[in-house]
Amino acid sequence: MAEIRYTTADPKGVLTGVHYMDGNHAACEGALAAGCRFAAGYPITPSTEVVERFSARIPLVGGVFIQMEDEIASSICLQGAVWGGLKAMTVTSGPGISLMQEHIGLAACLETPCVFVNVQRGGPSTGLPTLPGQADMQQCRWGSHGDYEVIALSPSTVQESFDFIIDAFNLAEIYRVPVFFMMDECVGHMTEKLIIPEADKIKVVERRYTTKPPGEYLPYKPDPDLVPEMVKVGDGYRFHVTGLTHDERGYPVINAQAQHEMCWRLVNKINQNAHKIWRYEEEEVEGADVVVLSYGISARVALKAIEMAKEKGIKVGRMRLIVVWPFPEPRVKEIAHKVKAIVVPELNIRGQIAREVERVVEGACKVVRVPHAGGTVHDPEQIFDAIMEAAR
Amino acid sequence: MSAVKSVQENPVEEFLRTDRLPHVWCSGCGIGTTVNCFARAVRKCGIPLEKLAVISGIGCTGRVAGYLKLDSIHVTHGRAIPFATGLKLANPELTVVVYSGDGDIAAIGGNHLINAARRNVDITVIMLNNFTYAMTGGQVTPTAPFESINTTAPYGAYEMPFNLPHLVASCGAVYVARWTAYHVVQLTKAMVEAMNKKGFSFIEVISPCPTIFLRRNRLGDSVAELKFYKEHSVIKHGADTREVGWDETRPDEIIVGKFVDIERPDYVEAMNTHLSKRLGDKYVWWGKK
Numbered sequence A: 001m002a003e004i005r006y007t008t009a010d011p012k013g014v015l016t017g018v019h020y021m022d023g024n025h026a027a028c029e030g031a032l033a034a035g036c037r038f039a040a041g042y043p044i045t046p047s048t049e050v051v052e053r054f055s056a057r058i059p060l061v062g063g064v065f066i067q068m069e070d071e072i073a074s075s076i077c078l079q080g081a082v083w084g085g086l087k088a089m090t091v092t093s094g095p096g097i098s099l100m101q102e103h104i105g106l107a108a109c110l111e112t113p114c115v116f117v118n119v120q121r122g123g124p125s126t127g128l129p130t131l132p133g134q135a136d137m138q139q140c141r142w143g144s145h146g147d148y149e150v151i152a153l154s155p156s157t158v159q160e161s162f163d164f165i166i167d168a169f170n171l172a173e174i175y176r177v178p179v180f181f182m183m184d185e186c187v188g189h190m191t192e193k194l195i196i197p198e199a200d201k202i203k204v205v206e207r208r209y210t211t212k213p214p215g216e217y218l219p220y221k222p223d224p225d226l227v228p229e230m231v232k233v234g235d236g237y238r239f240h241v242t243g244l245t246h247d248e249r250g251y252p253v254i255n256a257q258a259q260h261e262m263c264w265r266l267v268n269k270i271n272q273n274a275h276k277i278w279r280y281e282e283e284e285v286e287g288a289d290v291v292v293l294s295y296g297i298s299a300r301v302a303l304k305a306i307e308m309a310k311e312k313g314i315k316v317g318r319m320r321l322i323v324v325w326p327f328p329e330p331r332v333k334e335i336a337h338k339v340k341a342i343v344v345p346e347l348n349i350r351g352q353i354a355r356e357v358e359r360v361v362e363g364a365c366k367v368v369r370v371p372h373a374g375g376t377v378h379d380p381e382q383i384f385d386a387i388m389e390a391a392r
Numbered sequence B: 001m002s003a004v005k006s007v008q009e010n011p012v013e014e015f016l017r018t019d020r021l022p023h024v025w026c027s028g029c030g031i032g033t034t035v036n037c038f039a040r041a042v043r044k045c046g047i048p049l050e051k052l053a054v055i056s057g058i059g060c061t062g063r064v065a066g067y068l069k070l071d072s073i074h075v076t077h078g079r080a081i082p083f084a085t086g087l088k089l090a091n092p093e094l095t096v097v098v099y100s101g102d103g104d105i106a107a108i109g110g111n112h113l114i115n116a117a118r119r120n121v122d123i124t125v126i127m128l129n130n131f132t133y134a135m136t137g138g139q140v141t142p143t144a145p146f147e148s149i150n151t152t153a154p155y156g157a158y159e160m161p162f163n164l165p166h167l168v169a170s171c172g173a174v175y176v177a178r179w180t181a182y183h184v185v186q187l188t189k190a191m192v193e194a195m196n197k198k199g200f201s202f203i204e205v206i207s208p209c210p211t212i213f214l215r216r217n218r219l220g221d222s223v224a225e226l227k228f229y230k231e232h233s234v235i236k237h238g239a240d241t242r243e244v245g246w247d248e249t250r251p252d253e254i255i256v257g258k259f260v261d262i263e264r265p266d267y268v269e270a271m272n273t274h275l276s277k278r279l280g281d282k283y284v285w286w287g288k289k
């Protein structure tokens, strides 16, 4: 396996110090710290501040921002920049992420390392442009046609909007996948303290460029971890890549065998490495009767409900997903066998993550959904009631 | 033996992925002819091969990227231009060519075409116009001439076709030309000029599709079509692009030539000039100074 090459952040992009800013601005600073030097975007509430800040900052750092004619263009323009050698992202929300789906499939198929930031709002359609939702959680995994896997992270705070987007860029490089940074309107627009460390404290993953000479290099011959090495345009490899089903040479091959090999690898490169990608935070799970499992802003709102339930003498633990996809299946299963119930508050009404929990626990414990159509966050009472119900 | 071998060798073979041959195109198709011109243009243009990239969308012409032994990327339907834009901006030293068909560039990709021309992104778009969606069996396109028969216009097309040279010229393209698959020498020259032109350059290549468009419209084979191009083409360099539209299946005059060749700062130059004026020494110049 090609070793993962870590370096530290380029100080030019790092605004070391203590700041007071919102999640969208923090995500922009995190992207710059991660080495992102290209963003293509199209204005859409509530995500626009990310690219507004990027457009102001990037001329001082060295790189390009381009406002494209639509989200479809943005979502492929950034991939051109990646194949040209830069780290790149696009930022959107609601209808914008729906428009980008075809190119999420292209990124999965070409194995373009890149980051899609989705500051979630209420849907469907134009929905609630200025208000929060968490209803794109399944879309980000399944949204484009065909079989592939992605990685998705979800921050709960402004600090995490900075910290975790760096992880998002790093994971994109390690696994050569589109990585979703699933924010929401609340985290995006909430203003809090942000500490940006010194550049040499920030770990950045370098692209997996091949050291093989042209002639020996095959664009889609995977390393043992199932991820192939990359080249960029202009290095003399005279390579070909295509969104058609392809072989290791990158050449189109239109048959079931090539399809089998390509799709299984795209799925397995995430599934087989999932244990290295999972990331969650737990508190008082051991000995708990009820565990509240959540993510993003909802995990934060749940803290109040957990405190209220504890005051009533209920043993409540919590699990917060930082990486949502791949889903930490074994750990959730393990917890299910120890508790009475898992309570899942989230800002969507069909249990986008709750149904994943239900699927994984296979009836080992109760799964209590706490649905909310979005537009605001849960009232902690609602989650409290669900915990009390679950504990019964 | 060696004499025989040299006769059989294709003079543009070094630019082709011979391990991918035979190609998917029908015999008599004009696409191969234009690829030949392109390979010759690549040899003549003086651009180092490793700095030249070709991006294609979807369709018969969209397969061009796959046969060229250059850095070549085959993307989604209609979106080769925004991909090329990102690639060019990421590394301004590259020469980036988009090679695709009329449906891909002008219909689904139309918004990207006009915006790239407006921005004057330094890329070359070679758009092969066979007046139909050939790969999917011959549906009507925004370039389909009035009354031409297509599977989704079985009684003949009745929408006004695009005049693409005029469209891109009015959006600010700095180089606009039209040639046909008959004009191999002029087309090759235009490709060389376009690739070396700083800014957004656009070449419309009228090309026969004998399998679908010519057959369905009873226009004969590709030899007849090339003869038609030959007999009806009128070279008008610098023509008023308002006058070059192709409305009928069999126009009296096919106006070809180099219509536009002007100077205007390209995207990166405009960005660098403007931002360094505004930000002074704080601005980090992008690309080579």
Ligand code: SF4
Binding pocket: B024, B025, B026, B028, B029, B030, B031, B060, B130, B134, B135, B208, B209, B210, B211, B212, B213
């Ligand atoms: S269908 Fe038409 S355009 Fe396509 S390869 Fe055949 S002749 Fe050429």
